[in-house]
Amino acid sequence: MxxxxxxxxxxxxxxxxxxxxxxxxxxxxxxxxxxxxxxxxxxxxxxxxxxxxxxxxxxxxxxxxxxxxxxxxxxxxxxxxxxxxxxxxxxxxxxxxxxxxxxxxxxxxxxxxxxxxxxxxxxxxxxxxxxxxxxxxxHLNIKVNGGDIVSPNYTGYFVDKSGVVGREDDKERIMHVLLSNEFDKERDVSVIPIIGMGGLGKTTLAQLLFNDERVNEHFEAKMWVCVIVQFDLTRILKEMIQFHSKMKLDDSSTSDLQSRLLEYMVGQCFLLVLDDVWTEDYLKWEPLKDLLKQGAKGSRVLVTSRITKVKDIIGTQPPHLLGYLPGEECWSLFAKTAFQGVSLSSQRQEVLEDIGREIVRKCKGLPLAVKAIGGLLRGCVDDVNKWRKIQSSEIWEIEEENSGYDKPKILAILKLSYDHLPSHLKRCFSYCSLFPKAYIFHKEELVKLWLAQRFIQAREQEKEEETGIKYFDELFVRSFFQVSVIDNKEIFNMHDLIHDLALSISSPSCCLINDNEPYNF
Ligand SMILES: Nc1ncnc2c1ncn2[C@@H]1O[C@H](COP(=O)(O)OP(=O)(O)O)[C@@H](O)[C@H]1O
Ligand SMILES: [Mg+2]
Structure with missing residues (x-):
């Protein structure tokens, strides 16, 4: 029955x-x-x-x-x-x-x-x-409180630790400020700024800290928000709530979000990472700061920024000024990227190492540049001429004259990597300028968009989708895309400087319209 x-x-x-x-x-x-x-x-x-x-x-x-x-x-x-x-x-x-x-x-x-x-x-x-x-x-439908499980638009806390070189000292110094109670503030939440130019490894360092076992043990709650350019309080609050609840929120007012977050945070010892903060406006930061004070003693906010002034506006602890990645570590990162999966005769190894070390020196301690050039030379171990061409490219000279040691022209270095792409990949890459900054996408989704644009020409006996996936992978190994893994699924985004590069080469044929910004046609 x-x-x-x-x-x-x-x-x-x-x-x-x-x-x-x-x-x-x-x-x-x-x-x-x-x-x-x-x-x-x-x-x-x-x-x-x-x-x-x-x-x-x-x-x-x-x-x-x-x-x-x-x-x-x-x-x-x-x-x-x-x-x-x-x-x-x-x-x-x-x-x-x-x-x-x-x-x-x-x-x-x-x-x-x-x-x-x-x-x-x-x-x-x-x-x-x-x-x-x-x-x-x-195959049940996921539904909670009238909303769906969130598929994050912004992410960034994932790091593949095996791909990171060095930064141990930086990590330990900040770890001490995170975990030790000597930095507890009686009335304010402790805010530790990590300051440094784009592509230096601020986000990577914050990721290493965020995913460390000691941090997991110490804090009762952790939240990661990628802030980028606009310091939009409502979005930040939403993402903080979504981060811990994993639920997508309906349109809620800022005050609703504030009270929801308060409910969760009062008395909790939390770590909040605000990645890539640009605001120099104290009035924008103040309401969030007042809310964060409600956490338990020992709570910490880690802020990464390119803007030195952020340390005075938001920071309460001395800033961590991130230095260039030392030469040997840059070389190790370059070698990992350029030589992955190949075995070389010792003679070839010697020639390429000489040229490679010279190129790495010219990247001036910027891991993003090192990875981009390493990716460009990957798979080219038989083409010593290409290595020499990159080594003697005039962009290194331009950079030397115009900016000196403190301001390497990262965009010019990234552009060099773009210039060496075959034309079909140039087209696919510049199309990505249409994505908003820090936009998260799936591989298959982007391939479909390229297909719709007729950017993909199927190689022999391959379906267009398969060729598209290969295009994607080629751009990925050249560091044009970054990967994160969420719930065992790979998702991708572009470093904001790579996005800037895409914008600079795609305009005026493509333009990005932000729905929260006025746009004049
Ligand atoms: N120590 C490192 N080891 C290996 N790769 C690194 C390291 N630091 C940064 N990178 C890589 O360089 C790129 C830029 O780093 P990121 O942390 O995003 O820089 P920033 O936040 O300062 O702009 C990323 O692709 C990252 O994986
Ligand atoms: Mg960053």
Whole structure:
């Protein structure tokens, strides 16, 4: 006989998520070593929560789905019991702390309590993991609070650590300011500016810090917002909320967003990265600063900027002035890029290394330039003439005369890389100037756009899409695109200087119209 029950589980999942959020903030969870596993539980439940409503609606016609909801209900009710018990424990623990009755050393019974506690949550997490895996088979629509799961327009916190060279000292110096309580501000949130010219590696350094285990352990919440040019408070608030909730927000007013964020942030020890800030206007920063003050002591804001003045307007800690990447590290980055996957005779290696080191010296410690030129020479180890041509290009001279050591002309160096592209790739690349700055795109999406423009000429026995993918990959290895990985999916964007390059070569045949900026035709 068919099961006449209809399951309504969303309310209980919502309640559990409220408990996990609360418990994560409790000192008790840290002391008892269960904070991480509760965070994992929270993230798993959030992904389940996003499809529960759709599952509830469809269960009448799908017995498998009903069965899945039944399992979810059982697990949810066990989880609720466990978390209730922890909440009570946490409360009693706090009371005992207040009364100073709590022993300072770990007793045997407390050690076994810790083990037990973590074990119980791990078990329930395993159950939710299985349940979450099963949900994939039902192709449920993701919906939460009337909105969809966010697919971020702006991103940037991902870094492939294996591709980064050097910067250890810079990282440790900033890490100290992030983690040590000697930099805590009584009234203001501590803001640490990383200042340096474009392409130097500010974002990369911030990414290294943001993804470090010590940072994960230390902060209760982390948020990354790519600010770029316009310091738009509403967008920044939205992205901060979206970053932690992973949910897309409907159009909300700035004050709504402020109160939502406050709800989340009060008393939380957070790390916020504001990447690529350009504003020199204190009045724009002030409302955000006032909000950030509500976080717990120890919260930190890391700001990257090319504008030196930002350190005076936003910074509260001495700025970290990022220096050029040292010569040997630049060489190592260049060699990684230019020689990847090739084996050379020692004689050829010697010739190319001499030329390569000279080119690297001319890139003057700018990793973006090193990568662009390394990418341009990749796959050309048999063409020593090409290496010599790049080495003796006149752009190095122009740069020397006009800007000197402090201001290498990065755009000219990037342009050199563009000039050596075959014409079909030039066309594809300059088309990307139509994207807004920091725009995130998928490989297949861009290939489709090129196809629509008839930019792709299929190579023998290849479909146009396949050729398009090859065009894309060729531009990628030359560092015209950057990759991030979110939820195991690759997404791409362009460094803002590369975007500037695209704009400079595409105008006047293409133009970008921002919907938030007036435009005169
Ligand atoms: N230390 C480094 N090792 C390897 N690649 C680097 C390093 N620093 C920067 N890069 C690369 O150089 C490019 C520009 O770096 P980015 O951090 O975006 O510069 P900025 O934020 O200062 O403009 C990126 O492609 C990045 O991967
Ligand atoms: Mg940057």
């Amino acid at each position: 068919a099961d006449p029950t209809s399951y309504v589980i969303k309310p209980v999942v919502d309640i559990i998520l409220k408990s996990t959020t609360k418990l994560i903030r409790e000192e008790f969870s840290r002391v008892h070593g269960i904070k991480k596993v509760i965070k994992d539980l929270e993230s798993k439940l959030t992904s389940i929560q996003s499809v529960v409503e759709d599952a509830e609606n469809k269960q009448v016609n799908e017995p498998h789905l009903k069965d899945w909801l039944r399992k979810l209900q059982n697990a949810a009710s066990d989880a609720e019991d466990i978390l209730d018990a922890f909440t009570t424990e946490a409360y009693l623990w706090k009371q005992r702390q207040k009364e100073h009755k709590f022993p300072t050393t770990l007793s045997i019974s407390r050690t076994s309590y810790k083990r037990d506690a973590a074990h119980k949550i791990e078990k329930i997490l395993e159950r939710f993991n299985r349940i979450a895996k099963e949900k994939e088979a039902f």
